[in-house]
Amino acid sequence: MKVNKDLLEKVDFEKGNGLVPVVVQDIDTKVVLMLAYANKEALMKTIETGFAHYYSRSRRKIWKKGETSGNVQRIVKILLDCDEDTLLYLVKQKGVACHTGEYSCFFRTVAEFEDE
Numbered sequence: 001m002k003v004n005k006d007l008l009e010k011v012d013f014e015k016g017n018g019l020v021p022v023v024v025q026d027i028d029t030k031v032v033l034m035l036a037y038a039n040k041e042a043l044m045k046t047i048e049t050g051f052a053h054y055y056s057r058s059r060r061k062i063w064k065k066g067e068t069s070g071n072v073q074r075i076v077k078i079l080l081d082c083d084e085d086t087l088l089y090l091v092k093q094k095g096v097a098c099h100t101g102e103y104s105c106f107f108r109t110v111a112e113f114e115d116e
Contacts, residue, residue: 003047007080012083023086025091026092032106033098033105036065039055051075073092
């Protein structure tokens with residue numbers, strides 16, 4: 001594992017009151033699996049363990065994805081966006097990502113447009 005400590009220090013947790021959004025994408029299928037949030041501690045646990053950890057805004061605590069279901073996310077790469085306030089986790093997903101049993105949390109179409 002390689003960690004770019006300079007970039008790690010630039011993650012702007014202050015903009016989101018201690019949290020940053022984390023977009024999660026399957027490294028193999030390129031499917032966007034979910035959106036979650038991380039505080040600094042969750043990000044550090046993710047880096048230390050190699051498995052995705054997030055901060056639950058409703059429960060106000062850190063949780064490991066798949067801790068009870070077994071549907072863990074092994075981290076392949078963590079990317080930081082240009083504004084330094086959003087992370088992208090590229091993961092190897094075991095099982096499904098969504099608590100509903102769907103592979104991705106994004107399985108319902110709100111609108112669809114024809115290509116012209």
